Amino acid sequence: MLAFVLSFYFFRIDLTAEKRYTLSPYTKKVLKSLDDTVYVRVYLDGELNIPFRKMQQSLRETLDEFRVYGKDNIQYSFINPFKSTDTKVRQDMFNQLYGKGLQPTNILANEKEGGSSEKIIFPGAIISYKGVEIPVNLLKNNPRLSAEENINNSIQAIEFELIKVISSRALNLTGKVAFIEGHGELDEYQTEDISKAFSLYYDVFRGKISGQPGELDDYIAVIVAKPRTRFSEQEKYVLDQYIMNGGKVMWFLDRVDISTDSLASGSALAMINDLNLDDMLFRYGVRINPVLLQDLQCNIIPVNVALDGNNPDFRPAPWYYFPLLTAPPDNPVTRNLNMIRTEFVNTIDTIGARKGISKTVLLRSSASSNLAEAPLIMSLDEIRADPTTLDFRRSWLPVAVMLEGTFESVFQNRMISD
Structure with a gap:
């Protein structure tokens, strides 16, 4: 009798500790509301190493879960983009997927005969809905993390990345x-x-x-x-x-006016840029400082180290004014982001007296940073300076901040004039 009664009801129980097979209520709502078929073509197939096979399996399980709530409106397939033995066909497929927005990556895969070889894969998918195709890159490739951590972060984000695209089209959120x-x-x-x-x-x-x-x-x-x-x-x-x-x-916004092109002669003057926005931003809760961030965690640039009169000899050198910014890992806006390459950025102070405004740092400097106050003369000769002689004792300086809440107008009790 119990088996007969249960046959009329459908339910699922997720017994995994990490609730791997539990979709969010929002995801279920979107999938149940679909009024047309969503096609998901996954290009993570073929000869894969163990971490990417794990990612492939998680993708398949997630899409199976999508079908539970989306029924036949969710259709998917796994495609090996390099199945053909024809070199031209493989190159055409590569160009086609890259042109549509999928990002390739290299892996080491084991050969059947033994040994290993380097292969190109596309850890992503193309989602089609009502005639619109949208690429979804699923690999979170953060250079600060190990390969295993990146794969695990990518697996955790699969549901979010897929449903983000599906919901934007299905719920007419445009x-x-x-x-x-x-x-x-x-x-x-x-x-x-x-x-x-x-x-x-x-x-x-x-x-x-x-x-x-x-x-x-x-x-x-x-x-x-x-x-x-x-x-x-x-x-x-x-x-x-x-x-x-x-x-x-x-x-x-840039509060300091300087560009890479202006350094072509070897030095340039960095001036304060007055945009007439300081009072607005201050009223909302932030102040952008007219300084340039220097950071030991920075990008490199090619610099000519040859003596005058000799042939050019370009060598890579760290340029402290091109910081590689980090994102706090505990914020959903910036979680799993790679380091962000920047050029000539300013720091931001938050104004603590603003009630009803929450302030979230989205990007920040490293633990070894410094500030150069404008106006200043910037020279490429700074590259030759010994970093141990420089002052990089500032840490985690905010560069991007999100403000949320109820704001006070900067024009409250104030006339508008130019």
Whole structure:
């Protein structure tokens, strides 16, 4: 009788300690709401080493779980992109997948005859829904972590990475984002990569602020990407009121004006860049300092070490003004991020007196960093300095901060004038 009754009911019990087969309530909601078929083509197949076979198995188990709630609206297949023995066919497949946005990686795989060889694999998938294809790169390749840790982090993120794409299309979450122009910001070519990433989920626009309050209200977020000239009070008022009404702004600001090109002659003057935004940001809870971060954890640049009159001799050398920033591992926004390569960045102070505002550091310096105050003369000769003679005793300086809460308008009890 018990078996007969249970045959009318479906339920699943996850007995694993880490709840490996338990999908989040949000994931279940998205999968149950699908009104069309989602095709997931996984290209992690063929001759794989043990860690990637483990990742492949986790992918298969996750997709099987997706089918439990999405039924026939979830279809998947595993494809070996290099199954063909024809070199041209294999190269064409490589170019096709790379062109669609999948990132390859190299592995050492065991041969059937013994020994091992280096192979290229694509640890990712292409998700198709209602005629739209979106690439999903599943490998978290953080150079600070071991290969095993990266694989484990990648496995833990499989559900999130897949459902992030599926939900953006299935729940019709597409909104509008805008890049602000008119102050020498990065142009459409300089922001092509991030615009392409945004376009997978949002409609992307560019435009100037005309000064009319409410003109940004149709956008779920606006991006201010490296302005070079001052904002007017009217433009600030539009941005301020947009924020007061729940709008989100991504600020990418340089308080010090310097570029790699300006160092072509060997030295350059780094000047403070006044954008007329300090009062706004201070009221919201942060201050961007007119300093340049120096960090022992930095990128390298090619430097000509030949004496005058000799043929050029370029050697790689650490350039402390190009920090490799780290992300706190306990934040869902930045978890599993690689080190972030930056150039000529400023530090940020948070203002503790702002009530109702939470402040989360998203990117920070290493434990061995220093600050150079602007204005200053920067020279490539600094590369020759012995790092042991320099002062790198500052630690974990904030460079990117997320502010959340109820903000106070910078124009409260204040007239607008230019």
